[in-house]
Amino acid sequence: MSAKPIAIASDHAGFDLKAILKEELQKMGFEVLDLGTDGTESVDYPDFADAVAQAFQRGDVERGVLVCGSGLGISMAANRHPELRAAPCHDAEWARLARQHNDANVLALGARLIEVDAAKACLKTFLETPFEGGRHARRVQKLSAR
Ligand code: RB5
DSSP states (O other), rough: SSSSOOEEEEEEGGGHHHHHHHHHHHHHHOOEEEEEOOOSSOOHHHHHHHHHHHEEESSSSSSEEEEEEEHHHHHHHHSTTTTTOOEOOOSSSHHHHHHHHHHOOOOEEETTTTTTTHHHHHHHHHOOOOOOOOOHHHHHHHHTTT
């Protein structure tokens, strides 16, 4: 894992879970780049996926965490950016596979659908699991070629 900060961002629906995960990341020893939102006032999730994409493009981060109500909209927005591979995850097994097989670099979570402990387990697994490479590398390269 790189020593770069971890980017984190959410919309209003994900704000509370973002705060919990931010603290969790800090406890794990990571520097956190919090790109908002900064409260529960209604905002648009694509703006926060775009902010994380810009941090990747600048080379400031190599991993990100995005939270919205379902984890769906914000991962769709993230995956419009070719350098991001965002995986909506619902438990640690999804996070493990997202890393091992898909080399996911962004974890997407649905705050309205996941328990806090499961979200923390996804986060830990996402950060600790290496990409397996091999046959998966060829497939991930094909994603990048689009
Ligand atoms: C916001 O109400 C909600 O639509 C958003 O957080 C997300 O779930 C969209 O995919």
